[in-house]
Amino acid sequence: MVWIGSVLLSAMVMLVTYLVPPAEIAVTSDSPPGFLLLWTRYSAHLAFVFLLLAFSASTLKVVVNNAQTRGLVRYRRQLGLGFATAHTFHLVALILFLSNLEGYSVDASIAVAGFGYVVTALLALTSNDYSVRRLGPAKWKQLHTAGVSILMLYFFVAFSGRLLTNFAPIYAVYVALIATAVVAKLRVKRRTMTAATD
Numbered sequence: 001m002v003w004i005g006s007v008l009l010s011a012m013v014m015l016v017t018y019l020v021p022p023a024e025i026a027v028t029s030d031s032p033p034g035f036l037l038l039w040t041r042y043s044a045h046l047a048f049v050f051l052l053l054a055f056s057a058s059t060l061k062v063v064v065n066n067a068q069t070r071g072l073v074r075y076r077r078q079l080g081l082g083f084a085t086a087h088t089f090h091l092v093a094l095i096l097f098l099s100n101l102e103g104y105s106v107d108a109s110i111a112v113a114g115f116g117y118v119v120t121a122l123l124a125l126t127s128n129d130y131s132v133r134r135l136g137p138a139k140w141k142q143l144h145t146a147g148v149s150i151l152m153l154y155f156f157v158a159f160s161g162r163l164l165t166n167f168a169p170i171y172a173v174y175v176a177l178i179a180t181a182v183v184a185k186l187r188v189k190r191r192t193m194t195a196a197t198d
Contacts, residue, residue: 006050006082010089013042036097043090045170048155050083052177055148059185062192077127080148084124091117116154123147152178 017038057072057079072079123144125131132140156178163171 006046006085009046010043010086013046014039014089014093017042036093036100039093040090040097043086043093044158047083047086047090048159048174050079050086051148051151051155052181054079054083055152056181056185059181059188062188063184080127080144081124083151084120084127087117087120113154116151119147119150123151152182 018035053072054076057069057076061069061073063069126135126140126143135143156175159171159174159178162168163175
């Protein structure tokens, strides 16, 4: 259900950005079509929401144990697949945007970004019970913990860069959310380890 929602939301983002009047966005006449710029931007925002929820689910359950946080943990795998879906839409938008960008040439940053999509694909392909049995619960958890952490780092670097080059309040909020989520997870982990040794 969550995954279907991510598909619908991703399609909605694409449609809305296509319908926005060009005058609403600051692009020059030789820039790619305006909707590609917006689609690239807002598909990344949507993907980040799914990733943040998947990353924070277990932490939120420990901090605030209620029906909502338990639901997040129960559907965490679906949230991860929702992220992968939204991020795939973002990849399509990004490719179309860059291919229409005059004077753009492939550089090292593409390889770095590409690794993030490889991680996303790996996590999506192993988000099933078969992979858990095949890898073993411990190794599967290590893989997904490392993978999601790498992706959170990617978003932190990307949003921090946007914040430094073109200040917008939303990116400050995103950076603060990532920092808060990471600190909270580390504190919960430390508290759990301390309790286990007592």
